[in-house]
Amino acid sequence: MEKDVPYIVFESTIARFERTVRRLIIVLLVVIAMLFISNALWVYEWTAYDYKDVTIDSQDGGNANYIGANGNISNGESGSKNSDKKKE
Secondary structure: OOOOOOHHHHHHHHHHHHHHHHHHHHHHHHHHHHHHHHHHHHHHHHHOOOOOOOEOOOOOOOEOOEEOOOOOEEOOOOOOOHHHOOOO
């Protein structure tokens, strides 16, 4: 035999589920917003670096080695790369 559930109990259960669903939707929207903000901050930080020639006073005539934006290592001389030089 099935027992009938009073309508007030059914109503309170449905109201509780609606509150839970509303809270979960709010949490989902907050998580999506935080993910978007986090990714935007990372992109901003990674693109904020400025790769330029660096010249300092040193023993090799004032030129300093640096790694450019494309990953090539240069010794500061115009148009030359360490990979282009041949050891003799």
